[in-house]
Amino acid sequence: xxxxxxxxxxxxxxxxxxxxxxxxxxxxxxxxxxxxxxxxxxxxxxxxxxxxxxxxxxxxxxxxxxxxxxxxxxxxxxxxxxxxxxxxxxxxxxxxxxxxxxxxxxxxxxxx
Amino acid sequence: xxxxxxxxxxxxxxxxxxxxxxxxxxxxxxxxxxxxxxxxxxxxxxxxxxxxxxxxxxxxxxxxxxxxxxxxxxxxxxxxxxxxxxxxxxxxxxxxxxxxxxxxxxxxxxxxxxxxxxxxxxxxxxxxxxxxxxxxxxxxxxxxxxxxxxxxxx
Numbered sequence: 001x002x003x004x005x006x007x008x009x010x011x012x013x014x015x016x017x018x019x020x021x022x023x024x025x026x027x028x029x030x031x032x033x034x035x036x037x038x039x040x041x042x043x044x045x046x047x048x049x050x051x052x053x054x055x056x057x058x059x060x061x062x063x064x065x066x067x068x069x070x071x072x073x074x075x076x077x078x079x080x081x082x083x084x085x086x087x088x089x090x091x092x093x094x095x096x097x098x099x100x101x102x103x104x105x106x107x108x109x110x111x112x
Numbered sequence: 113x114x115x116x117x118x119x120x121x122x123x124x125x126x127x128x129x130x131x132x133x134x135x136x137x138x139x140x141x142x143x144x145x146x147x148x149x150x151x152x153x154x155x156x157x158x159x160x161x162x163x164x165x166x167x168x169x170x171x172x173x174x175x176x177x178x179x180x181x182x183x184x185x186x187x188x189x190x191x192x193x194x195x196x197x198x199x200x201x202x203x204x205x206x207x208x209x210x211x212x213x214x215x216x217x218x219x220x221x222x223x224x225x226x227x228x229x230x231x232x233x234x235x236x237x238x239x240x241x242x243x244x245x246x247x248x249x250x251x252x253x254x255x256x257x258x259x260x261x262x263x264x265x266x
Contacts, residue, residue, distance in 0.1 A: 081238070085126065086118050088155040093116060093130050095152035099142055100134035 010054035015039070016047050017080065020070065023057060027069040120237060128233045136222040139229045140198035143220065144168035154178065163187070168195055174205060186210070198222055213242050 010016055019033060034044045048068055051057045059068040118128045132139050142148045146166040153176065154161055163177035174190035190205030201220045207213045218235045 082118060082120070082126070086116065089118070089128060089130075090116050091156060092152055092154065093132075095154065096139075096142055097132065099148055099151050100132055100138055103134065103138050103142065103148070 010050050010056060011080070013047070013050075016051055019044075019047055019051065020056065020080065023068065023070045027067045029065045029067050031065075033068075121234070124237055126235050126237050128235070130231050131225060132229045132231060134228060136198040136224055136229045139222050139231060140201070143201060144195070144197075149176075168192060168201075170194065174203060213238060 030041050030044050034041045052059060056071055057068050058071050059066045116130045121127050144166060146164040149166050150161045150164040159178050159180050161176055161178055165173055165175040167173050170192060172192040177187040179185040186207060186209045188205050188207050190203055192203045194202040199222050204215050204217050206215050216236045218233060220233045223230045
């Protein structure tokens with residue numbers, strides 16, 4: 001199960017969001033993750049631990065490897081993307097409210 | 113209170129709606145006059161739009177360039193397809209980050225709603241690869257501040 005506060009905290013780190021984006025493409029091992037991120041395996045493992053505790057990913061044991069994938073109920077890339085879109089649009093339209101308020105037509109100004 | 117609704121329609125579209133306390137004429141103008149667009153179409157806090165080209169006519173060019181004042185930036189290009197002032201705008205746009213994303217087809221409707229306007233925007237949902245790229249690119253860095261604020265709020 002996703003724990004919202006730990007999930008938000010886990011998502012606040014750009015490396016962890018990039019790891020999730022990579023996992024959206026399919027299951028990977030720590031070794032495969034460490035390479036494109038140019039990070040040591042222990043550093044990657046630490047990030048994976050945070051994501052796992054937040055309920056965003058699951059890891060299984062396969063010999064010495066521990067492949068990880070997105071948790072089914074975890075935040076998928078589409079949800080992350082929609083959340084990003086929502087945030088950007090909300091900020092835009094809140095500003096647009098202000099722009100519209102400043103755009104009162106001359107007619108209504110004369111009425112005052 | 114959040115006045116924005118955002119939902120997916122099938123696998124291909126995102127539909128956004130929002131009410132504004134101004135008539136459709138004003139909301140339409142704020143979407144088509146570059147001097148007004150530049151004031152609000154900025155995304156997360158801290159970004160500005162130093163370049164805003166918005167030729168509101170069929171085949172008219174769109175070019176928005178954003179900067180965060182710290183050397184970060186990306187831009188969007190597009191073209192208007194259909195304009196029916198003050199009720200409808202159809203345009204296509206793509207992000208350059210700097211790799212270009214597939215075309216996003218957008219239809220924006222402005223309907224009278226009491227003394228205000230109900231805006232409905234229907235856009236193309238980018239495919240998985242594009243979403244992944246957008247999330248792990250410079251565009252997403254603009255979200256840092258928001259995520260940080262969110263984290264503090266929890």
